[in-house]
Amino acid sequence: MIKLRLGQLPDVREGHFLKGLIPGEYLCEGTLSYKPPGLRTHTSDGPDGRDWHVHEDHEVFVILQGKATMELDGEMHPMVTGDVFIVEPGEDHHLISAIEDPCINLWLHAGPERHP
Numbered sequence: 001m002i003k004l005r006l007g008q009l010p011d012v013r014e015g016h017f018l019k020g021l022i023p024g025e026y027l028c029e030g031t032l033s034y035k036p037p038g039l040r041t042h043t044s045d046g047p048d049g050r051d052w053h054v055h056e057d058h059e060v061f062v063i064l065q066g067k068a069t070m071e072l073d074g075e076m077h078p079m080v081t082g083d084v085f086i087v088e089p090g091e092d093h094h095l096i097s098a099i100e101d102p103c104i105n106l107w108l109h110a111g112p113e114r115h116p
Contacts (some may be wrong), residue, residue: 024110
């Protein structure tokens with residue numbers, strides 16, 4: 001897990017803005033996501049309905065507005081507007097949108113090929 005602020009990102013002028021922080025030549029998957037108040041992502045969508053969500057690659061979350069908590073391997077990490085959170089391969093993760101100030105976030109993956 002790596003947690004940064006937007007202002008701490010490297011000054012990248014070519015490729016994607018996370019180059020050097022995560023492997024992968026291109027941003028290949030992701031979306032802008034609006035989370036309802038109190039929503040916890042990926043609850044019980046693991047194998048056999050287990051409460052477990054992991055990837056074989058890095059996943060990056062950027063909080064654009066509001067507040068959230070990143071539940072990572074059972075530990076809670078508060079997040080606010082401007083936070084960048086890098087989940088490493090194999091880490092069980094769930095984003096929980098704040099009730100009083102729900103989050104809007106980006107989530108992204110990088111890989112060897114451009115998006116389809």
